[in-house]
Amino acid sequence: MTHGTTVVRLLMILLLIGVCAFVTQAQSQTSPPHHAHLDVVTVDGGQTPDAIPDSLAYRLYLLSVSTTSNPTDDDRARQNSQLLKLGLPEKDRQQLVAILTDFRYQYDSLVNRYNTAATATQALGQQPDPTVFLQQRDDLVQSTRDALQRLISADSVSRVHTHVQGEKKRMKIYTGGAQ
Amino acid sequence: MRYARFLILLLIALIGCKGAQAQICFYQYSLNYATYNSESFDGTRIHTSVLTDGAASMSVHNTGCPDAVVTQMENAINTATHYPSSYNKIGSVGGWGSGSSSCVSCYLSFENDQSVLDNGTVFAWAIGGEVICSVGGTVFNFGTITDYIEVAHTREASTGVQSSCHWLTGPLKIEDCNIASTPFCTAPTSPPDLHLTPTEWEVYPVPPPNFWDTVAIGVRFSTTGAWHFSRGVSSPYIVPIGQSPNPLNCTKHP
Numbered sequence: 001m002t003h004g005t006t007v008v009r010l011l012m013i014l015l016l017i018g019v020c021a022f023v024t025q026a027q028s029q030t031s032p033p034h035h036a037h038l039d040v041v042t043v044d045g046g047q048t049p050d051a052i053p054d055s056l057a058y059r060l061y062l063l064s065v066s067t068t069s070n071p072t073d074d075d076r077a078r079q080n081s082q083l084l085k086l087g088l089p090e091k092d093r094q095q096l097v098a099i100l101t102d103f104r105y106q107y108d109s110l111v112n113r114y115n116t117a118a119t120a121t122q123a124l125g126q127q128p129d130p131t132v133f134l135q136q137r138d139d140l141v142q143s144t145r146d147a148l149q150r151l152i153s154a155d156s157v158s159r160v161h162t163h164v165q166g167e168k169k170r171m172k173i174y175t176g177g178a179q
Numbered sequence: 180m181r182y183a184r185f186l187i188l189l190l191i192a193l194i195g196c197k198g199a200q201a202q203i204c205f206y207q208y209s210l211n212y213a214t215y216n217s218e219s220f221d222g223t224r225i226h227t228s229v230l231t232d233g234a235a236s237m238s239v240h241n242t243g244c245p246d247a248v249v250t251q252m253e254n255a256i257n258t259a260t261h262y263p264s265s266y267n268k269i270g271s272v273g274g275w276g277s278g279s280s281s282c283v284s285c286y287l288s289f290e291n292d293q294s295v296l297d298n299g300t301v302f303a304w305a306i307g308g309e310v311i312c313s314v315g316g317t318v319f320n321f322g323t324i325t326d327y328i329e330v331a332h333t334r335e336a337s338t339g340v341q342s343s344c345h346w347l348t349g350p351l352k353i354e355d356c357n358i359a360s361t362p363f364c365t366a367p368t369s370p371p372d373l374h375l376t377p378t379e380w381e382v383y384p385v386p387p388p389n390f391w392d393t394v395a396i397g398v399r400f401s402t403t404g405a406w407h408f409s410r411g412v413s414s415p416y417i418v419p420i421g422q423s424p425n426p427l428n429c430t431k432h433p
Contacts (some may be wrong), residue, residue, distance in 0.1 A: 040210060060215035064230050064290060078292060081221035085410045115285040125257050128284045130234065174212045
């Protein structure tokens, strides 16, 4: 074996190592820009309103129509225009506004408490368990519906319920995995 | 012969390297979001809202990545943040709005509100949203759609047919009924976009009007599709004594 042959073989081996390293590098990178949503299931209330659960529909509606305890003039105008769609007697409308303000205060408090705890848990490298929070969230929606039943007339409760059912067509749910 | 051996070795090397394909690690999310879009009219302004509510969890999908890389990515999750963005643009007003950043498992609830003065035209209403991760980029994009909004006015003429009459609860003796009607619009604006019937009116002790004007906000999902109106607000149209009722130039955007 000549010295020249050895050099050529050495070069070949180095080339092969280089090719392998290049392919490995190109294929083993982390890939956060991937945004395939193949496993995400979308429930479109516009197509299948019955597939939107009442508890979710009420939660979204109550959130959207409620204001904080210190609403701006714009917040009040928006809320008034949203409540106008219900056609409630003035007494029931005022009672509903009070129920909505209470709901929003409790909802924001609940979310803030959970997020504070979740942030602390995550900082320790642990995964927060949202089970209790989600149950409390749904319980709050149910107790708000119960308050409606107690505090406004049956006709107004019926109007609110009919309206929320109609609003399901403007709601969507996204669940599943994404990457 | 030397080159043939080289090609065989190259082929073996490439096949061997193909195993590296499995060494992919990336962030993956488990989503649970809900969105709700709504519109309303306060008499002068149109209000629109786009709400995003929910949460995601985040982990590292790992198929053979070096431990050091996985550990680095997992550590990044512990300090990463997510924030929601909602797109709400009516006519030329509004656009993207973003909620505050919070931990990747935190619960997000954000609403982008906009309003615009009604001018009798049809407004394009663009709606969308996404959730962004500080280390993983877009967690999820809800897509963007364009709906169309108008505030419609229609004059209704009572047919006199009453239904669902009921006495209101309270100290006063008041009876309400649903009263059927037909549109009463000028020829060029007939048929109008909006025709809501029946309409609930007091029939006792104050008799119901013969004509009334109804205003309602409507949405359609294409430039020429059917309008979908929510509950309207009606006020009596009083015909002066000795005069004939005038049809209204009703809203018509076919």
